[in-house]
Amino acid sequence: MEGAKAIIESIEKHGTDRVFGHPGGAVLPLYEALRASNLVHVLTRTEQGAAHAASGYARMSGKPGVCIVTSGPGATNIITGIATAQADSVPLVVITGQVQRSRIGTDAFQEADITGASEPFTKHTYLVQDANELPRIMKEAFHIASTGRPGPVLIDIPVDIQKTDVTDSCETQINIRGYKPVFHGNRKQIKKAISAIEKSERPLVCAGGGILCSGARTPLNLFLQKTGIPVVCTLMGNSAIDGGLANSMGMIGSHGHLRAKQALKESDLLVIIGARISDRATAGGQIFESRKTIVHIDIDPAEVGKNIETQIPIVGDAGDVVMYLLKHIDPEKSWNWKPCRTPSEEPVPSKTRADKLDPAVLLHCVSEKADPDAIFTADVGLNQIWAARHIEMSGKRRFLTSGGLGTMGYGLPSAIGAKMAVPGRQVFAVMGDGGIQMSLGELGTLAESGEKVVILLLNNQYLGMVRELQDNAYGKECRHGVRFEKGPDFVKIAEAYGLKSAHACDMESFEKILDLSLAGHDSWLINCKIDSKINSVRRF
Amino acid sequence: MNKRILSVLVENHAGVLSRIAGLFSRRGYNIDSLSVGTVDDPEYSRMTIGITADDWQTEQIMKQLNKQVPVIKVVELLPDDSLIREILIIRVSSPVESRREIKDLADLYKASVLDVTKNTMVLETTGSEKKIESFIDHMRSYGLLEIARSSSVGMQRGSKVF
Numbered sequence: 001m002e003g004a005k006a007i008i009e010s011i012e013k014h015g016t017d018r019v020f021g022h023p024g025g026a027v028l029p030l031y032e033a034l035r036a037s038n039l040v041h042v043l044t045r046t047e048q049g050a051a052h053a054a055s056g057y058a059r060m061s062g063k064p065g066v067c068i069v070t071s072g073p074g075a076t077n078i079i080t081g082i083a084t085a086q087a088d089s090v091p092l093v094v095i096t097g098q099v100q101r102s103r104i105g106t107d108a109f110q111e112a113d114i115t116g117a118s119e120p121f122t123k124h125t126y127l128v129q130d131a132n133e134l135p136r137i138m139k140e141a142f143h144i145a146s147t148g149r150p151g152p153v154l155i156d157i158p159v160d161i162q163k164t165d166v167t168d169s170c171e172t173q174i175n176i177r178g179y180k181p182v183f184h185g186n187r188k189q190i191k192k193a194i195s196a197i198e199k200s201e202r203p204l205v206c207a208g209g210g211i212l213c214s215g216a217r218t219p220l221n222l223f224l225q226k227t228g229i230p231v232v233c234t235l236m237g238n239s240a241i242d243g244g245l246a247n248s249m250g251m252i253g254s255h256g257h258l259r260a261k262q263a264l265k266e267s268d269l270l271v272i273i274g275a276r277i278s279d280r281a282t283a284g285g286q287i288f289e290s291r292k293t294i295v296h297i298d299i300d301p302a303e304v305g306k307n308i309e310t311q312i313p314i315v316g317d318a319g320d321v322v323m324y325l326l327k328h329i330d331p332e333k334s335w336n337w338k339p340c341r342t343p344s345e346e347p348v349p350s351k352t353r354a355d356k357l358d359p360a361v362l363l364h365c366v367s368e369k370a371d372p373d374a375i376f377t378a379d380v381g382l383n384q385i386w387a388a389r390h391i392e393m394s395g396k397r398r399f400l401t402s403g404g405l406g407t408m409g410y411g412l413p414s415a416i417g418a419k420m421a422v423p424g425r426q427v428f429a430v431m432g433d434g435g436i437q438m439s440l441g442e443l444g445t446l447a448e449s450g451e452k453v454v455i456l457l458l459n460n461q462y463l464g465m466v467r468e469l470q471d472n473a474y475g476k477e478c479r480h481g482v483r484f485e486k487g488p489d490f491v492k493i494a495e496a497y498g499l500k501s502a503h504a505c506d507m508e509s510f511e512k513i514l515d516l517s518l519a520g521h522d523s524w525l526i527n528c529k530i531d532s533k534i535n536s537v538r539r540f
Numbered sequence: 541m542n543k544r545i546l547s548v549l550v551e552n553h554a555g556v557l558s559r560i561a562g563l564f565s566r567r568g569y570n571i572d573s574l575s576v577g578t579v580d581d582p583e584y585s586r587m588t589i590g591i592t593a594d595d596w597q598t599e600q601i602m603k604q605l606n607k608q609v610p611v612i613k614v615v616e617l618l619p620d621d622s623l624i625r626e627i628l629i630i631r632v633s634s635p636v637e638s639r640r641e642i643k644d645l646a647d648l649y650k651a652s653v654l655d656v657t658k659n660t661m662v663l664e665t666t667g668s669e670k671k672i673e674s675f676i677d678h679m680r681s682y683g684l685l686e687i688a689r690s691s692s693v694g695m696q697r698g699s700k701v702f
Contacts, residue, residue, distance in 0.1 A: 119559055120566050124609045127555065144609060178551060178612045302603040 003131045004033035004162040007095065010138035011039060016063050018042055018420060020050040024070020026097025026110060029162035034068070042420070042449065045441025047074050049413040051081020051152075053445070055090045056377060056417030059213075059400055064091040064145040065417065071097045072110030075156070076117065080407060082152045083121035087404025088236060089213060091150035093141050094122075100160040101129070115156050123151030131161045135170035143174050148181025149300040150213055181299065185316025190324050193295045193312045196269060198330050200293065202337045203229050204267035206252065209236030209403065210274015210298060216319035220273065221245065223326045228336035230267075232260040234275045235388055236403040243394030247336065250345075254283035255385040255536050258343035266339050271295045274318040276303040278404065297321045346389070346538050355505055356531040359383075359458055362510060363390035366428065366456065369514060373397060374426040375418050379411030379435035382464035385536040387430040409438030412455065416442065419451045426518070427452070433459040433487055443497040446523050454517050455494075455525040460532040461487045468535045494525035501525040541592050543572065545617040545624055545694055546602065548587040549702070551610040552578055559608060560587060569593065569601050573691030584612065588693045615702055617694045624694035627666045629654065630676065633683030634661040642682055649675045660685060 001009075007030060011019065018040035023031045034041055044050040047069045054065025069078050075096040085092045099108040115125040124144050126137045134157075141153040197203050205224065211217055221242050224231050230247040233240055235255075241248050250257030252264060264270070270292055275281065296303075296310040297318060304313040314321055352358040363386055370376075372395030378387035384401055393399060400418060402410040415429035436457055446453055467482040494501035500522045504510035510528060517524035550556050557576060564571045573590035593601060598616065605614045617624060634642050634656075642661060646653065651665035665675055669692065676687065696702070 115555055116558060119555075119562055125555070129554075176609060179609045300607070302600070302607050306600060306603075 001166050002029065002033065002162070003134055003157070003164050003166055004029040006131075006134050006166040007138060007157070007162070008033040008037045008039065010135065010142075011066055011093075012037060014064070014142045016061075016066050018057070019066045019068050020044055020054045020057070020417065021068035022047050022050055022070065022074060023068075024074050024097060024110070026071035026074075026099060026159045027068055027095075027162070029159065030068055030095070030097065030157075042416075042445065044413060044445050046439075047077035048081045048409065049439060049442045049445065051078050051085060051092065051094065052407075052410050052413035052439075053417035053420075053442075054092050055081070055085050055088075055410075056400060056414030056419075057421045058091050058417075059414075060375065060398065060418045060421035062215075064093050064142055064150075067092060067094045069094070069096055070110065071099055071114070071159075072112045074110075075112050075114035079118055079121060082118055082154065084402050084405045084407040084410060085152045086121045086123065088209065088402065089150050090152070091145040092152035093145050094152055094154045096154060096156045097162070098127070098156045098158040101158045102160075104158065115154065118154050121152070122154050123149075125154045125156070127156045128158065128161050131164035131166050132168040134161070134166055135168060139170050140174055140176060144176070144179060148179075182301070182315050183299075183317045183320060185297065185314045185321040185324065187324070189312060189314045190321060191328070193271070193314060194325065194328055196293055196295065196312060197229075197271065198333060200269035201335075202267045203269040203271065203335055204249075204263055205229055205231040206270060206272045206275055206277075207231055207233045207237040207240040208273065208275020209234065209240070210318045211237055211240035212398075214274060214299070214318040216274065216317075216322045219319065219322045219326050223322055223329070226326070226331070227329060228334045230263055230337065232256075232263055234277075234281045234403075235401065237275060238388050239393040239397055239399040241393070243392045243397070249339075251388060253281040255389070257345060257389070259339065259345060262339040262341055262343055267292060269293045269295070271297070273297045273322065274299075276300075277307045279307075282307070348390075352507070353531055355529075357504065357506065357510060357528050359386040359530055359534060360390050361507060362456075362458075362528060362530075363387065363430075365507065365511060366514065367392045369518060370397070370428065371426045374428060375400065375415075375422070376428045376430060377401065377411045377415040377418060378430045379432055380406045380408045380465075381432045381434060382460070382468070382534075382536050383411075383430050383432040383435070383458045385465075386458065389537070391430075408435040411435055412439045413442045413445070415453045415455075416446050416449060416451065419453055420449070423451065427454070429453055429455045431455055431457050432464065433457060433461060433484060433490070434463045436490070440493065443494060443499060443525070447497045447499055451523070452521055453523050455523070457490055457525055457527050458530045459487065459490065459527055460530040460534070462532055464532070465536065490525060490527045499523050499525055501527065503527045503529065505529045541594050544591050544593060544598055545622070545692055546589045546591060546605070546614060547617050547694060547702075548589060548605055548614050549579070549612040550585050550587055551612065552583055552585040553610060556585070556610045557587075559610065560589075560605070563604055563608065564601075567600075567604060569597065575691045575693050577693070586693075588617075588691065590692055613702055615696070617696060621698070622694050622696050624668060624692045625666050626669055626672050626692050627664070627690040628672045628675065629662060629664050629688045630679055630684065631660055631662045631686040632679045633659060633685055635659055638682055642679075645678050649678075651675065
């Protein structure tokens, strides 16, 4: 069997039904094998878009997202997408074409050292040197990407290898000596954590993105209901907690809720689950280390004790550990404590300008009308913070965003990928006018796919988050390079791609357009004219 | 901050060295020395890595190393429980009148003569970093011409195999 065919068969065998990619000279044999297969090919407009779409697909399907791109610029273009997936622990298998083996190292046309260049941003990389290694490498790549702490794996495949016959098959069990991720948390350590929780008076759980990728959401919510222990979440863990949960204190971090911060301050024991507690999550004070016991549960041993000192470390799968906690915690005990001081949160303004939209009001409206299992992707910037703060994550809703790397242009392609993984669910892409201009071509991908995504373009004609940072650092008179003087007519652009689109300047028109967009089968871009004065978080 | 030695067993594949070296540079860890060689099974290599780090940093470095797929095992070689050696090859100026003296010193350091010309000698010795430094210091007074030093390689004392 030809190498290319072996690669495609291996992708099919791993249960994914589609690949996201952009072709080129160094993947011609692969595309020929792809044409003859049952896999769907999603042609994204940039290689970065392919990685983001695969990321959305992976996060919603629970299977690794697969990308195929060509050598040289195709490969270098996808690095940002790979780094985005790495920062958020999203499983991807990225296949890059490479020039033929005899030309490697000669600066051939479209040659780039992609295994070298992508190495800091991948969980693992392979450069295939022998066609007979293909079956084993493909098998290992899917295994490494999806087990332990998920992440992207890159396989660089010279074009001549794609055309070489593969005689070996890989029927043996995977055995990688240096890769044996721990799944079950150490029972002794968990028992230690349970007794510390039982002795504590004001325990608090901090839920991260690990809850979602390990499938710990249901047992965690049961545990929280049963024990009454209050919970805060990180940006990545935003949809890990049922919105209706009474003991949910909101999001921590630089743009988090005051209530969550206060709960952190007053707690005497903190159970961090599936979160690495980045600088963004700790922003706003040393509240993490102030005289409290910290239990840190994470599948990646390198994250435990990296950013904050931990008294009870537990390395293991969040789902496994939470199930054990749920089973063994004292069923008689209940901790329904509330922070003594409850700072007032940002209220939804009742009065807004007549000719401009308030993002809080708008997103509350979306929140009310969206399905209980709707998926929201958010881009990066003000729109991300607004989406995280104002969209209620009730029911089985999911929130996808680039939390770690903060990659603008993530929202649209990831929404397309997510929709393809779960076609029955409503998908919204919350974008800013900056981020959408980094991914405009993907409107074409969306139009071609025939899938329905509602794009909420929160257009304030600013790179608003950077503007806010400049204002805070240097003063309002020092704004520079953050204004779009001649923002394009996004409705015309969307229409040019064959999508439905309309301008919304006030809540009345917005609600009408939203209702229309939710009713039909077509994708929509709603260009929402946002009051450009509004920043990320308003404190009153 | 102390000088420490890590012994790292890795898969012997292309790209592994750059992955490990890259890990140190991108995480801002200090790397003092590095030596790599295959072990009895040619599928694996042992890296002996000299670092300058405190306890916390050493733990982080070891965790990050362990996270790499091609890394099989990482141990710290503690000075009291380990045998750590370097190899030195040194060329010194040795006119006839000082040749005898240099040879005597070399004998003291268990250094052997690899090559002699009319005016120069090439000597070789192995030992701890301290011994090597001290031998170089002695040779300096005779006119040190050229030095080639390996970095440290080492292993734990006792019968335990890793």
